[in-house]
Amino acid sequence: MKKSISILAVAVLATSMFVACGPSKAEIEAKEKAKADSLAEVVKQDSIAKAAEAAATAAKMQADSLAQVAKADSLKKVEEEATKGKKGGKK
Numbered sequence: 232m233k234k235s236i237s238i239l240a241v242a243v244l245a246t247s248m249f250v251a252c253g254p255s256k257a258e259i260e261a262k263e264k265a266k267a268d269s270l271a272e273v274v275k276q277d278s279i280a281k282a283a284e285a286a287a288t289a290a291k292m293q294a295d296s297l298a299q300v301a302k303a304d305s306l307k308k309v310e311e312e313a314t315k316g317k318k319g320g321k322k
Contacts, residue, residue: 255261
């Protein structure tokens with residue numbers, strides 16, 4: 232009787248060791264899914280940051296361009312006024 236109980240105990244212990252070792256397939260899949268989701272979120276945030284940076288650069292370029300156009304218009308107006316004064320002479 233003692234021998235059969237000890238054999239049964241060894242079998243239970245051996246079975247529990249195999250069951251307890253390592254994560255289950257579902258746990259492994261869940262961990263991989265969480266890792267993929269995390270990477271996807273990082274890529275998304277990086278993409279948003281790059282788009283915002285590109286928009287800021289475009290806005291700065293547009294503002295610079297408008298400033299150059301305004302400066303050119305001002306210079307043109309000053310030149311026109313200067314040439315009008317020379318054509319007519321003094322009265």
